[in-house]
Amino acid sequence: MFNPLDHKGLPLDQQIRNWRELDVEPIDPEAVDPYTRCRIITMNGIEVEAILFQHQFARNCSDSDVRRQLAYTRYVENQQQRVVNWLLPGVASVLETTLGYEQVAVDLTAWVARHEPDPYLKQAYEFGVLEDFDHLYRYANLYEMVERRKAEKIVGGVTEVMPGRPTVAEHRHPFDNVRDPYAKDAVDPRSKLHALTILSAEQQVAIFYMNVGPQYMEPIARQLYQEISLIEQEHVTHYESLVDPGETWWERLVTHEYNECWLYYSFLQQESDPRIKAVWELHLQMELAHLQQACDLLRRHDGREPEQVVGDTGLPEPLTFEPNKEYLRHLLATQVDLTTLGAGYVREAHERFEWMQQQLHDGQKPPSEEVIDLHRAQYGDEYRLETEGAHPVESLRAQEGARRA
Amino acid sequence: MPDPRTADTPFPTGSDVDVVDLLLTQHARIEEQFLLVAGAPAGEAKRDAFDDLVRLLSVHETAEEELIHPLSRGLVPGGDPLVDDRLAEERQANEILARLVTDGVDAEGFDAALVLLREAVLAHARHEERYEFTQLRAKVPASQLRALAVAVRAAEALAPTRPHPGTESATANLLVGPVLAVADRARDMIREAVRNPG
8 A cells, every 4th residue: 555654745845836826727516526526625624724733833832943844834735725725616605615515524424434443433433424414404405595506416416415413412511522532552543544534624614614604694594504613613522532632743743744645645546537636646745745744853853753653554545435325324223312421422311411402402493493494484395315215214204295305 | 416307496485485586596497407408418409408598598687687787786886886797797698698599509619618608607696696686685675575576477487588699788778689579578577567566
């Protein structure tokens, strides 16, 4: 398997781009492979995390030489983020991008859950994915009401749209969102990459929603973004708490750069659009050089070899965007009624959960329920895209006729 | 790639539906119809799909020229240049469309020109949704927007069948030809519906 540690990549002094190179042509929203959009959204989240992490590192680092090196790489990572995110077309609406974000959260998390070797970590992904799956359904109903369009236009039939764990039940006491971390020296290196990837994706979703939500005039749209952005914040807490807080800044830097190599390499393997593929190829070459720099810093400041952090066997199996319909239906059938208690999972609505629900809902229906009620009032039914038959959970089946079944 | 079999986004019904709801639905149908034309096999199927697209676009633009742009003009200082921009976009799209209609679906370069038309039309639609419809919903009384929905439904029934560059403003309506009679009737129906609602 490809081992990024064996490659030098594109020299750092050749990585600054000019305006012409930054001015990328966006994808055509009417003709794009939905998973190309997903790969763009994923890599945007990864680059945003790279930038935020390196800023935090710089604020906690007293060595001015290192701070200058970090500033340079961070500038390059910023240009990478601008290129990646600017592949999204201006003609798409905020809600269309939102549907793309939720499709990413569903199919990316499902893939990671399927490939996670550690059972406790796997459970964390299986738990979380059912919540983003529900958000996709809520936003799809909002989309049809506000923009009069069907979410199928965005998700393209590779991801189903139907209720997951109902958003109303996702508001937990903050104490119960804190998981136990993996042990950095014992865990499979794949698990480090999985945790970093999903926390980056969820962090970007949370930041996106908390900023774009108020741009809407429709009260239900403003309210739904407010509610779901709070769940996404819970997810950031949930996933970031899986990461061992004992990792040094130097090894975290190595893991970040290695993860970027893994994902660009993965997407390079499967990208259907040759123009976008060229971006993944170039960025992989850039990240290889960032990784070399991070490995040098690790050796110098931590006295350790990168293989001790990310292993010596090369990249794991490429992460792949692909349908996860059967897997999600299985999770729905078996885990939809789970909640968390402390660092574990339970089925009963325990006291702390009930307390939080009472504080927040206070006898009212939350926006995630209102949006479905409003859709029913307006259209006579709700928007769903159930390509594989009726919902696996009987109580979550559509009540009305089969216009969209 | 999304692959709709029909441009079947349902028109909303009910007393709360306003003119913006109907125009958004038309935008959705136009998006779907573009995909249908692009995906249709050459020959009669493509011709039929394209004819449907022409009909949808003509009905839609007539309604906007008659009802929406004049309303927007009076709303805000600076509303005029905004509407001028929209009319310029419509004119540009109409020119491409007229060429496609003249040359026919079998002409060389049809598919490439269709992509150009789609880009122009969909960007125009998004501009309206972002800068024009939002202002209408914020500043025009809801009852007035609901009343205007009646006129748009009237235009749906009496559609012009071919586009006519140069008629995107009421004052430029000088090139009256035989085909334009249909557009004129649609226009008359809209105006009648506005004068005598219900």
